[in-house]
Amino acid sequence: MNTPTLGPEVHGRQAALAVELSRxxxxxxxxEISDLIVDYDPRTLVRRPVxxxxxxxxxxxxxxxxxxxxxxxLPAKDGVLDEATCDxxxxxxxxxxxxxxxxxxxxxxxxxxxxxLLTALRSRQVxxxxxxxxxxxxxxxxxxxxxxxxxxxxxxxxxxxxxNVALVRHARALADEEHLDCELFAANAFTLAExxxxxxxxxxxxxxxxxELARFFEGQRAAQAFIHFDxxxxxxxxxxxxxxxxxxxxxxxxxxxGVVSAARTHSRATLLRAAASTGFxxxxxxxxxxxxxxxxxxxHAVIGVRAELFPTFEGALGPxxxxxxxxx
Amino acid sequence: xxxxxxxxxxxxxxxxAGFAGFRDAAGRDGRVFKDELYRAAIxxxxxxxxxxxxxxxxxxxxxxxxxxxxxxxxAEAFALPAAIALGYAALMLxxxxxxxxxxxxVRSLASLAVLGPFTLARPAVIxxxxxxxxxxxxxxxxxxxxxxxxxxxxxxxxxxxRRWSRRG
Numbered sequence: 001m002n003t004p005t006l007g008p009e010v011h012g013r014q015a016a017l018a019v020e021l022s023r024x025x026x027x028x029x030x031x032e033i034s035d036l037i038v039d040y041d042p043r044t045l046v047r048r049p050v051x052x053x054x055x056x057x058x059x060x061x062x063x064x065x066x067x068x069x070x071x072x073x074l075p076a077k078d079g080v081l082d083e084a085t086c087d088x089x090x091x092x093x094x095x096x097x098x099x100x101x102x103x104x105x106x107x108x109x110x111x112x113x114x115x116x117l118l119t120a121l122r123s124r125q126v127x128x129x130x131x132x133x134x135x136x137x138x139x140x141x142x143x144x145x146x147x148x149x150x151x152x153x154x155x156x157x158x159x160x161x162x163x164n165v166a167l168v169r170h171a172r173a174l175a176d177e178e179h180l181d182c183e184l185f186a187a188n189a190f191t192l193a194e195x196x197x198x199x200x201x202x203x204x205x206x207x208x209x210x211x212e213l214a215r216f217f218e219g220q221r222a223a224q225a226f227i228h229f230d231x232x233x234x235x236x237x238x239x240x241x242x243x244x245x246x247x248x249x250x251x252x253x254x255x256x257x258g259v260v261s262a263a264r265t266h267s268r269a270t271l272l273r274a275a276a277s278t279g280f281x282x283x284x285x286x287x288x289x290x291x292x293x294x295x296x297x298x299x300h301a302v303i304g305v306r307a308e309l310f311p312t313f314e315g316a317l318g319p320x321x322x323x324x325x326x327x328x
Numbered sequence: 329x330x331x332x333x334x335x336x337x338x339x340x341x342x343x344x345a346g347f348a349g350f351r352d353a354a355g356r357d358g359r360v361f362k363d364e365l366y367r368a369a370i371x372x373x374x375x376x377x378x379x380x381x382x383x384x385x386x387x388x389x390x391x392x393x394x395x396x397x398x399x400x401x402x403a404e405a406f407a408l409p410a411a412i413a414l415g416y417a418a419l420m421l422x423x424x425x426x427x428x429x430x431x432x433x434v435r436s437l438a439s440l441a442v443l444g445p446f447t448l449a450r451p452a453v454i455x456x457x458x459x460x461x462x463x464x465x466x467x468x469x470x471x472x473x474x475x476x477x478x479x480x481x482x483x484x485x486x487x488x489x490r491r492w493s494r495r496g
Contacts, residue, residue, distance in 0.1 A: 096355040103439050105432035148360045174358050179350050240440055247448040249355065296433045296441045 004055030030264060031062050032257040033071060034093060035207060037086045038161040045186060047165070049080040067256060087166035091256045094138040094167060097203075103248075104298060106202055106229070107145040111152070113227050113285070113303065116316030117198060118152060120309040126197070126224060128155040132197035135189040135228075136204040137162045140182070147180040158182040159196070161189035190219035199226040202299070204263045205271065206230055213266065213274040217304070221278050225305040225313070230265050232287075237262040245323045271302040272327040280304035285322040330403040333410055340413050341384075342377045344450075345484045349373015351447070352488040376484050384477030405465040406474055409457035416453050418445055449483045454482050 038057045041049040051069060059068040075082040101107060114132065121130055132152075134143045137160030147158050160182065162168050168186040175182055185192070189199065199220050205228050208216045220226050231237050241262035245255045266274075268284045275282040285301040288294045303324070305313050314321050353362075353369030391397040423442035427435045446453075458475035466470030 095358040098358055099355045104436050109431050141358065141360070145360050170358065174360075178360055180360065240444075243448060244440065247444045296437050298436055298440060325446045 052076040119316040120312035134160040135201040147182040281310040345377020408460040
């Protein structure tokens, strides 16, 4: 498999996923199957064939015998994983994962940060319309739900980007069916013709590993702000994730990746260090310091805002500002 | 007392079946607005639960009417399983009320601390009810007559799920 060369402008979940297959293995690093069974060229978005034996080998090398068996049992032709089967699994997986956002009111959590951010943009007279881009949007639930319930204003455009064409196609069909005012693209979120004002993501950061994390944030320098949510880094997260996924999810891949992702989540310090490369004022939001807080707020965020906007944003947050934490 | 015990059990079984219907539909549809989908799923669950309950009632009635099993003995033995079911239902319904009325943090807490783990524990709770019925029954026959309807309730979810399997 070819090793993609990633320029600093090429980031996003799928971009990170694209290099996952070809990157040298760190010892016993646990891998998410969803990162391995599809592969897109991050520059051209052309799909690349995924060799089943290679994925099985990587999973075995990571000590994941179950994952290796799962991928080994997927249909393949001439040693290449069947694309339609993998797409169908991922669409089902993302549809199930939508339950996480629904059950934890993730849209509400994001809206409570986005609204003050938009207040700051408007009051500082940053020209609109304000383009809010969900990076690695999958089936686009966040963008679609913000379009449905967000009440963010007429000067806001909601966009979702993912490099997985099948997921975006499904997302568009769902948005059309419910007449939701949002746009969904099979694209690299960081190289859109019209750049974003605000980048969002949920559950994407842990897919971006190693040096790619700093590049992920560097790709957002042209924006005004970003809000990236991910699972709390805590000993409780993998346990809670296992229980939640066993209770709520059916897809074996989702159950597997849910636990692995909770174990792979980045620490607050790592995220804030990487986010600092944007030059924005960066803060951790809802970072848990006890197991109790993990139960109440299973996701935390890293937020970055241009320095000149930050005081207005912080003021507009009101009581929520107390949940921001500076890098230590 | 006897009719009240069985009426309460029947009500709980129907509620449980309604939730089984909800769980069967949840996570299968990516739309944002799913109220009608869930209402239909809950109705489907309740219908399946009513069917299972009718079978269970017929089963128990056949033993009471046909084999001379004492209804009072059944009710007495069923007191412990009913208490387990009531405790479980009270916990779940309280958490569900907190989830329905609370803001995001309360919902997360209700989900992660109660609704998730105890949904996972549901089969074990039902098996425990059946075991308690067997243990408290004056004889094996009465115990089996009680335990079987408990265990059949476990089949409501998979029964509802079969139509998805057929669709592939």
